[in-house]
Amino acid sequence: MEGVTALVIDDEPQIRRVVRNALEAEGARVIEAETGREGIDRAAAELPALIVLDLGLPDMEGIRVCTEIRKWSAAPIIVLSARHAEREKVALLDAGADDYVTKPFSPPELRARARAQLRRARLAGGQADAVVEVDGLRIDLAGRTLQRDGTDIHLTPTEWDLLRTFVRHAGRTLTHRQIFREVWRDPAGDAQAYLRVHVANLRRKIERDPVRPQLIITEPGVGYRFRAIG
Amino acid sequence: MATDSAPSADGARRRGALARAAPAGLLWVAAVAAVTAGLVALRGALDKAHIALVYLLVVLAASARRGRRVGVALAILCFFCFEIFLLPPYHGLALQAPADWLVLAAFLSTSVVAAQLLDRARREAAAAQRRAQEIEHLSRLGAETLNAGRAEDAVEAAARVIRSTLGLGWCGIHQRDPGTGAFRLVGAAARPDFDPASEAWTDAILAYVVEHRAAAVRRLDGALHVVGVGEEAAGAVALAQPDARSMLLPLGVRGSVVGVLALADDRPILLDAAQQRFVDALGYYAALAVERVRLAAEAEHAEALRHAERLKDALLAAVSHDLRTPLTTIKALAHEIREGGDERAAIIEVEADRLNRLVADLLDLSRLQAGALPLNPELHAADDLLGAALDRLAGTPRVGDVRVELDAAEPLIGRFDFVHSLRALVNLIENALKYSPAGSPVEVVARREGDDVVFSVLDRGAGIPASAVDRIFEPFFRGPDVAPDTAGAGLGLAIARRLAEAQGGTIRYAPRPGGGSIFSLHLPAADAASVCAPSS
Numbered sequence: 168m169e170g171v172t173a174l175v176i177d178d179e180p181q182i183r184r185v186v187r188n189a190l191e192a193e194g195a196r197v198i199e200a201e202t203g204r205e206g207i208d209r210a211a212a213e214l215p216a217l218i219v220l221d222l223g224l225p226d227m228e229g230i231r232v233c234t235e236i237r238k239w240s241a242a243p244i245i246v247l248s249a250r251h252a253e254r255e256k257v258a259l260l261d262a263g264a265d266d267y268v269t270k271p272f273s274p275p276e277l278r279a280r281a282r283a284q285l286r287r288a289r290l291a292g293g294q295a296d297a298v299v300e301v302d303g304l305r306i307d308l309a310g311r312t313l314q315r316d317g318t319d320i321h322l323t324p325t326e327w328d329l330l331r332t333f334v335r336h337a338g339r340t341l342t343h344r345q346i347f348r349e350v351w352r353d354p355a356g357d358a359q360a361y362l363r364v365h366v367a368n369l370r371r372k373i374e375r376d377p378v379r380p381q382l383i384i385t386e387p388g389v390g391y392r393f394r395a396i397g
Numbered sequence: 398m399a400t401d402s403a404p405s406a407d408g409a410r411r412r413g414a415l416a417r418a419a420p421a422g423l424l425w426v427a428a429v430a431a432v433t434a435g436l437v438a439l440r441g442a443l444d445k446a447h448i449a450l451v452y453l454l455v456v457l458a459a460s461a462r463r464g465r466r467v468g469v470a471l472a473i474l475c476f477f478c479f480e481i482f483l484l485p486p487y488h489g490l491a492l493q494a495p496a497d498w499l500v501l502a503a504f505l506s507t508s509v510v511a512a513q514l515l516d517r518a519r520r521e522a523a524a525a526q527r528r529a530q531e532i533e534h535l536s537r538l539g540a541e542t543l544n545a546g547r548a549e550d551a552v553e554a555a556a557r558v559i560r561s562t563l564g565l566g567w568c569g570i571h572q573r574d575p576g577t578g579a580f581r582l583v584g585a586a587a588r589p590d591f592d593p594a595s596e597a598w599t600d601a602i603l604a605y606v607v608e609h610r611a612a613a614v615r616r617l618d619g620a621l622h623v624v625g626v627g628e629e630a631a632g633a634v635a636l637a638q639p640d641a642r643s644m645l646l647p648l649g650v651r652g653s654v655v656g657v658l659a660l661a662d663d664r665p666i667l668l669d670a671a672q673q674r675f676v677d678a679l680g681y682y683a684a685l686a687v688e689r690v691r692l693a694a695e696a697e698h699a700e701a702l703r704h705a706e707r708l709k710d711a712l713l714a715a716v717s718h719d720l721r722t723p724l725t726t727i728k729a730l731a732h733e734i735r736e737g738g739d740e741r742a743a744i745i746e747v748e749a750d751r752l753n754r755l756v757a758d759l760l761d762l763s764r765l766q767a768g769a770l771p772l773n774p775e776l777h778a779a780d781d782l783l784g785a786a787l788d789r790l791a792g793t794p795r796v797g798d799v800r801v802e803l804d805a806a807e808p809l810i811g812r813f814d815f816v817h818s819l820r821a822l823v824n825l826i827e828n829a830l831k832y833s834p835a836g837s838p839v840e841v842v843a844r845r846e847g848d849d850v851v852f853s854v855l856d857r858g859a860g861i862p863a864s865a866v867d868r869i870f871e872p873f874f875r876g877p878d879v880a881p882d883t884a885g886a887g888l889g890l891a892i893a894r895r896l897a898e899a900q901g902g903t904i905r906y907a908p909r910p911g912g913g914s915i916f917s918l919h920l921p922a923a924d925a926a927s928v929c930a931p932s933s
């Protein structure tokens with residue numbers, strides 16, 4: 168995180184301090200904003216590479232801050248939220264946030280998420296590889312072939328679309344709705360209800376142990392996150 | 398007021414009316430005398446028909462103003478005046494021309510018939526006027542009850558209009574509280590000179606009237622009678638009772654009795670047929686008003702409940718938010734101190750997590766008990782729930798002791814709320830780890846059982862003593878053999894079971910053959926075959 172500018176938007180000075188200490192320990196330069204308005208202004212002025220946004224801001228809804236910044240910035244946004252706020256997290260992710268950390272969190276937790284997001288953002292800039300290797304799995308997106316340790320794995324067309332979506336957004340938490348939109352495109356029909364069943368089937372084919380998944384991680388009540396590649 | 402049109406008047410009133418009628422009668426006799434004097438002065442120039450016509454006019458005028466009796470009496474008087482003073486030979490009861498008797502007879506009969514006809518027309522006009530008044534009263538009551546801003550005002554208006562329309566001393570409307578069964582006087586009106594304190598009825602009588610659709614009357618001598626039990630027209634039965642000084646009539650709306658109408662006066666209540674019909678109609682308005690009071694109270698109660706619920710939610714959210722900020726700070730500082738080399742700070746981190754769990758448990762329990770937990774049931778695979786539970790337990794020391802068995806070839810599908818089910822399953826596994834010896838495996842098995850997807854957690858701990866089995870799902874219950882320093886407040890199982898029940902499932906306990914416990918989380922299953930068909 169050396170030399171990276173990170174913006175923390177939070178009205179609680181203690182939380183700002185916690186985030187500052189956690190990220191500065193990794194070599195990041197941390198700037199702060201107390202309100203949503205100030206956060207948007209500083210994001211526009213300083214163009215940070217990472218934004219940490221608390222949901223409980225006094226002056227505006229977190230989702231508005233998120234939408235506003237997303238209009239002109241692709242910098243990863245990590246949301247700080249309370250438990251019991253799954254619906255809120257989903258709304259934030261749908262509005263363009265990249266990940267969330269639940270309070271109370273520990274500094275290593277936040278650092279891990281921040282590192283993953285920065286890495287993902289760096290890779291997203293370049294050309295996506297046609298062939299991806301992760302956890303012993305060789306995924307050829309162009310040739311539509313999949314192998315684990317040299318053995319071919321057969322996927323249904325839906326499972327292929329699912330896997331391609333996950334790989335394209337590897338490291339990022341996708342909401343059920345985001346996945347559904349990208350895989351099925353057609354908003355009609357019951358397919359959305361079966362999304363989780365297709366994910367279970369896909370896991371049984373690509374994970375070494377489907378109940379201890381290493382590739383497709385469940386974010387309870389929110390969606391799924393594919394393991395970061397690279 | 399005519400003396401013959403007041404059937405309900407008592408003797409005293411009748412005498413008063415006669416006394417008022419007498420001077421009026423004398424006035425008409427004087428009028429006849431004056432007319433006769435005038436006619437006598439002109440009698441040479443007048444034809445008999447003209448004279449009869451003049452007398453007839455006087456009789457008709459008297460009938461119209463004073464009624465049938467005065468009319469007939471004057472007709473007879475005119476008959477004699479005509480005969481004595483205006484027909485030759487102008488004295489005594491003898492006539493020169495016998496044909497004049499015919500004239501007199503025709504005059505008399507015409508006068509009497511005309512008086513009768515006029516009287517009937519007058520009565521019909523009076524009845525029509527009363528009817529018009531009734532309609533006016535009813536529409537006034539309807540308007541007042543509908544326009545009254547508050548439901549209580551509508552009942553007050555009903556009592557007022559009923560009392561003044563019937564001319565009674567007092568009218569009260571009692572309502573029965575649907576919750577407590579107690580009666581409340583929701584509307585009342587009294588004549589200024591009437592003492593309503595004398596009109597107290599006990600709740601027992603009011604309850605009897607409501608429950609048995611009966612009426613009650615209190616006689617002049619104070620005796621109490623219940624009448625018309627179960628009859629549709631119990632009110633009419635009560636109104637027909639002689640000597641009733643006060644009475645209770647049931648107020649019904651759509652077949653059910655919603656309240657009681659109380660009427661009272663300082664003399665017997667005697668209502669004519671029209672007034673009784675009127676009481677029926679008024680009673681319906683009063684019943685509607687009482688019903689409106691009840692509905693308004695219900696709505697207020699529901700609004701108060703919603704308000705309390707909103708307050709509670711806001712409080713929970715505030716507590717939850719306000720605790721998380723200091724906990725985050727404590728955890729972060731402890732972590733920094735630990736990185737600085739002081740291993741004791743690790744204990745602060747662990748304890749902060751424990752405090753967070755406890756607060757979360759208490760908040761959840763409170764929400765569950767209030768039925769305020771939002772649910773989001775969707776189709777999920779058992780694999781996913783098991784995987785998420787293991788992931789959630791990843792940081793705990795004994796997670797390596799957990800063995801997961803998933804024997805189905807196809808994913809098991811259920812319809813449940815993922816977050817709540819995850820919490821319940823994690824609680825069960827944590828519980829099993831806590832109460833079984835280190836190194837002994839905790840097995841987690843998922844399978845289909847009838848209409849349920851069942852997640853069983855099996856341990857080789859001490860099991861639950863038979864005496865405690867019934868209480869293990871109670872909040873804050875700790876087993877009798879549990880060491881006092883064991884972590885947890887005894888909320889895990891209570892929350893887990895409530896979370897399962899909130900989404901149509903449950904948690905069951907069974908002793909494990911060979912020692913230990915089996916806790917099973919039951920969740921509603923869904924049909925996997927139909928689920929996978931559309932797109933694979």
